[in-house]
Amino acid sequence: MSISRDEFLDRCGWAHARLDPVAGDASTRHYLRLTDPEGARAILMCAPVASTADRAAFDAFRRVGGYLRHLDLSAPEEYAAAPAQGFLLMEDLGDLSLSHLLETGAPEAEAAYRQAAHLLPILAKSAPAGLRAPNAEAMAAMVDLTFDMLGADGVELPALRARLRVGLADALARHAGGGPVFALRDMHGDNLIWMPDRQGPARIGLLDYQDALRLPMGYDLASLLDDVRRDVPHTWRKNLLEDFSAQIHETCEAATARIDCLSLQRNLRILGVFRRLSRQFGKPAYADYLPRTRRLIARALENPALARLHQPVSELLDRTAHWSAA
Incomplete structure (x- = not known):
């Protein structure tokens, strides 16, 4: 009824x-x-x-x-x-989001981001039953949405689409390997609530996790640090990457390549997601995030480990440059 x-x-x-x-x-x-x-x-x-x-x-x-x-x-x-x-x-977890702490310069903001990053080892231990675990090829195929949003131009770019997918799948296999772990996927400042009255990991309230998957270790850290909605201070990013490197027993160079590769995959897809939200779903504010999304993609490409992707990704950025201008 x-x-x-x-x-x-x-x-x-x-x-x-x-x-x-x-x-x-x-x-x-x-x-x-x-x-x-x-x-x-x-x-x-x-x-x-x-x-x-x-x-x-x-x-x-x-x-x-x-x-x-x-x-x-x-x-x-x-x-x-x-x-x-x-x-x-x-339950109402409150409205003291990590993004609010960051944007207001709250003294506890850095500690809150560090506490959020410390959730990753807990999530990595196990996962809910039934979560999909896309492989490198399937993760690379998620970028198709951005080509689709190019309309007729995207349809006419099958060679570029295929080249980028192959290169991205290869990069993910090389730099973001290992068994997949529980990933919330949208682990960024708006979806994380600071709850200082609680203890340890419970001080981070969690929202918007219905799209969770099993993904390469570090995916949620890439979401947290390379946030398309706001700039996370460089020193925080550097320190949390060093912590992550020690946690997963990889060199800092390898851990950075992992996060940059995952950030690239994530933000190449988000480029299309935000274009679709702004043009087809009546949410024009999402267009405001496109310039930062493009900057994060370009920054990830600066990692020498991703040099093979420079040409196809740069061409896709050229093809979508008018989205930000609009």
């Missing part, structure tokens, strides 16, 4: 709460912060469930969240759910 949002909140005992919108993510979900007359707070997620893919994403959010809580990490507790309608009432 279908129920409305108000009916759901009434059943949960939140009928008299004040509803305030919360900044959403790149998806079609939206969120409301509920505050009851006594001051208690919760978050209501309203997710589309019209398609099989929508329902799978909703179920994945709940499944991965439960697994994270099993690891004693701070994914929001569930209070109530109506899966058929896409409603999920859950």
Whole structure:
């Protein structure tokens, strides 16, 4: 039986709460912060469930969240759910995001980023059942979205597309090998909440993890350090890369090549994702991130380990240069 949002909140005992919108993510979900007359707070997620893919994403959010809580990490507790309608009432982790700490120059910002990076060894120990683990070729194929967003021009570039895919798959196999590990995928400052009243790894609240996969070690660190939405200070990046190198027992040169390779793969795809969001999904603000995305791609290409990719990636950047100008 279908129920409305108000009916759901009434059943949960939140009928008299004040509803305030919360900044959403790149998806079609939206969120409301509920505050009851006594001051208690919760978050209501309203997710589309019209398609099989929508329902799978909703179920994945709940499944991965439960697994994270099993690891004693701070994914929001569930209070109530109506899966058929896409409603999920859950714990409010607050709004002190790592991006807010960074942008306001908060003294605890660097410690918060370091704590977030320290989640990687915990996530690497095991993974929820059923997560896909794309190989190097499949990860390289994810860049096809950016070619697709070139429209007719992209269709006319099969040789460049194939050359970039082969080169990127080879680079991933060479520099980002080893068994795949649990990766949240969108581990950046907006999706990480600083919770100083908790202890250890639980001080980082986690959001937006329904797209989790098993990916090469370091993928989430590349997401955190090479953030297309904001600049992470160079010294922080250097220090966290050194920590990562020691953690995985690779030389700093090899660990840096790993992160640069994963960053390149990730941001080549994001280039197309943001173009699609800005042009086809009515979210023009995402176009503002395209220049930084391009700079991060160019920076990764400066690593000598990725020299074979310089020509095809540079050509793709030339072909998409008008996106930033627009």
